[in-house]
Amino acid sequence: MQPIVHLSVGYLCYAAYTRWRRGERPRGVPVLVVLVGAGLPDLLDKPLAAxxxxDVGRTVGHSLFTAVIVMTIVWQVAARRNRRPLAIAFIIGYASHIVTDVPWHVLSGDIDELGFLLWPVTEMPAYSGVKYLGTVGGVEITTLWLEAVIFVAGVGLWWRDGKPGLETLKNAVVD
Structure with a gap:
């Protein structure tokens, strides 16, 4: 999945959580935290690969071993500072990233590329790129098509929700 799409997925997951758990739309700071969590695996791995x-852009940050350690540390720090809602936002973002990197490999049959989940115990072969999923009406459908739909849905919901986090970010930059 493209890095920017992970941010949309993180927001969609967090928006669903806040509506289900608290009956409200997401708010400023937690939205920024969920976006950090959703982007962190790529922010760790892509520069290491570059x-x-x-060897590949899905190793350290995408490993379940790292994910459990990072999420546990975030939870512990947040609990000590009475900020558990922020830890939940981060964990939703990070977990959504890892989980949504799995389906494309399963759908395309490239199961060996799931080695990132248990890296460094399992090997991570080179990523084969965009996955072909089928043809509909003579048009080849790839994972990029589905990712575009997910991205638009995430941005659309964020916009409809009043663009939470944007004002917080503006205030942080101006101050």
Whole structure:
């Protein structure tokens, strides 16, 4: 999944959680936290791969081992500071990233590319790229089509929700 789409997925998951759990739309700071969580695996792995430290862009940050450690640390720190709602936002974002990197490989039959889940115990072969999913009305459908729909849905809901986090970010930059 493209990095920017993970942000949309994180927002969609968090928006569903806040509506289900609290009956309200997402708000400022937690939205920014969920976006950090949703982007973190790529923010860790893509530069490592670009620098040649790891062979592919899904290793350290995408590993379940790292995910559990990072989420546990975030939970512990947030609990000590009485900020559990922020930890929940982060965990939803991070977990949504890992979970949504799985379906494309399963649907396309590239199961070996799921090695990132247990990296470094399992090997992570080179990512084969955009996955072909089928043809509809003579048009080839790839994962990029579905990712575009997910991205638009996430941005659309965020917009409909009043663009939470944007004002918080503006205030942080201006101050």
């Amino acid at each position: 620098a040649g430290i790891v």
